[in-house]
Amino acid sequence: MSIRLTNISKKFGQFQALSPLNLDIQEGEMIGLLGPSGSGKTTLLRIIAGLEGADSGQIQFGNRDVTQVHVRERRVGFVFQNYALFRHMTVADNVAFGLEVMPKKQRPSAAEIHKRVTQLLETVQLGHLAQRYPEQLSGGQKQRIALARALATQPEVLLLDEPFGALDAKVRKELRRWLRSLHDELKFTSVFVTHDQDEALELSDRVVVMSNGHIEQINTPAELYSHPNSRFVFDFLGNVNVFEASWQQKRWENGQAFLTPPEQQTLQQDGVLYVRSHELALSNKPNSQANLPFNIVAMTPIGAEVRLELAPHGWHSEELWEAKFTHHNLQELGLQKGSVVYATPRTAYFFGAQGESSPTRLSWPFLTPGSLAFDI
Numbered sequence: 446m447s448i449r450l451t452n453i454s455k456k457f458g459q460f461q462a463l464s465p466l467n468l469d470i471q472e473g474e475m476i477g478l479l480g481p482s483g484s485g486k487t488t489l490l491r492i493i494a495g496l497e498g499a500d501s502g503q504i505q506f507g508n509r510d511v512t513q514v515h516v517r518e519r520r521v522g523f524v525f526q527n528y529a530l531f532r533h534m535t536v537a538d539n540v541a542f543g544l545e546v547m548p549k550k551q552r553p554s555a556a557e558i559h560k561r562v563t564q565l566l567e568t569v570q571l572g573h574l575a576q577r578y579p580e581q582l583s584g585g586q587k588q589r590i591a592l593a594r595a596l597a598t599q600p601e602v603l604l605l606d607e608p609f610g611a612l613d614a615k616v617r618k619e620l621r622r623w624l625r626s627l628h629d630e631l632k633f634t635s636v637f638v639t640h641d642q643d644e645a646l647e648l649s650d651r652v653v654v655m656s657n658g659h660i661e662q663i664n665t666p667a668e669l670y671s672h673p674n675s676r677f678v679f680d681f682l683g684n685v686n687v688f689e690a691s692w693q694q695k696r697w698e699n700g701q702a703f704l705t706p707p708e709q710q711t712l713q714q715d716g717v718l719y720v721r722s723h724e725l726a727l728s729n730k731p732n733s734q735a736n737l738p739f740n741i742v743a744m745t746p747i748g749a750e751v752r753l754e755l756a757p758h759g760w761h762s763e764e765l766w767e768a769k770f771t772h773h774n775l776q777e778l779g780l781q782k783g784s785v786v787y788a789t790p791r792t793a794y795f796f797g798a799q800g801e802s803s804p805t806r807l808s809w810p811f812l813t814p815g816s817l818a819f820d821i
């Protein structure tokens with residue numbers, strides 16, 4: 446079932462929770478609503494569900510205008526963060542609930558309900574827990590049951606509000622993969638809310654990035670990562686290093702540090718350069734492309750990588766910079782906590798001070814310490 450939102454807005458009193466926004470969701474797509482707390486994700490999800498009315502605009506499911514249609518008639522499945530299972534009912538009865546309360550004419554027979562519940566419990570791989578009560582389940586199991594319950598009425602749209610928010614990191618990851626494969630198998634259209642960028646990037650076909658009640662950008666995870674269209678999206682997708690750049694004749698400067706633009710670039714103005722932590726090379730001396738001196742203040746192994754925290758040396762940055770390397774790379778470089786190093790970006794994104802919101806992507810030839818043809 447495709448979903449089309451046209452001109453949807455919502456105010457709570459004087460507060461504009463959603464500015465008029467448009468969103469087209471394809472049939473069978475999995476859409477992640479990502480944004481900081483208060484950006485309007487849950488409000489938008491509740492409006493799609495029919496749990497909240499919009500102040501303006503139209504909602505279509507396929508060709509059907511559902512703007513005025515009651516939540517019960519919209520045929521959506523809903524999963525909340527806090528499971529919302531009925532405590533006094535067994536797992537099987539919880540899953541059967543949506544079917545049992547159907548109007549008599551539409552309700553399947555008792556035998557059909559039993560069959561469907563059994564199948565759903567198999568799908569969520571919890572058939573053996575059918576006679577347990579919610580309090581006898583782990584958080585991850587409860588959330589799978591909540592999903593089975595939401596799917597029992599065979600909705601064409603599944604809406605999930607921070608479905609894995611209350612679970613620990615490992616269970617979250619398992620359930621994410623599991624939800625994605627269930628989605629691919631059953632082919633319903635899903636919209637889920639999250640403030641976890643990894644979750645949004647891993648699960649979604651497209652991510653809708655929200656801030657202050659409007660949509661900042663909609664794109665596939667890969668495109669969002671390679672072409673963030675605003676500083677907000679860049680910041681929100683995490684871990685960027687910021688170089689406040691003042692244009693001085695042929696290069697960007699900040700204190701004693703400088704960066705020379707790639708040859709073909711003609712961005713001769715002040716601005717801000719954003720550099721991702723894994724797009725930095727380090728060396729024990731500067732070169733003609735970059736003179737970005739740092740003190741290494743911390744080296745933290747995180748799984749297969751080591752994260753370096755770098756304090757600018759002789760220039761200013763609001764925050765420490767971060768660089769990521771494999772253990773092997775780092776050994777080759779022979780770096781120690783406390784040493785001074787020079788960073789050279791491979792790629793950076795330039796936001797001009799003149800206010801244009803989309804950045805220019807800058808790409809330099811990759812310089813390794815041994816191949817610095819133009820060391821200074």
Ligand SMILES: Nc1ncnc2c1ncn2[C@@H]1O[C@H](COP(=O)(O)OP(=O)(O)OP(=O)(O)O)[C@@H](O)[C@H]1O
Pocket residue numbers: 457460462480481482483484485486487488489638640
């Ligand atoms: N019923 C309500 N009455 C008044 N204000 C509300 C109501 N529901 C939401 N808001 C406000 O609207 C804004 C958007 O809320 P919403 O829950 O949609 O944000 P969110 O992006 O889902 O945030 P979170 O990640 O914290 O859940 C918030 O500032 C919130 O305080």
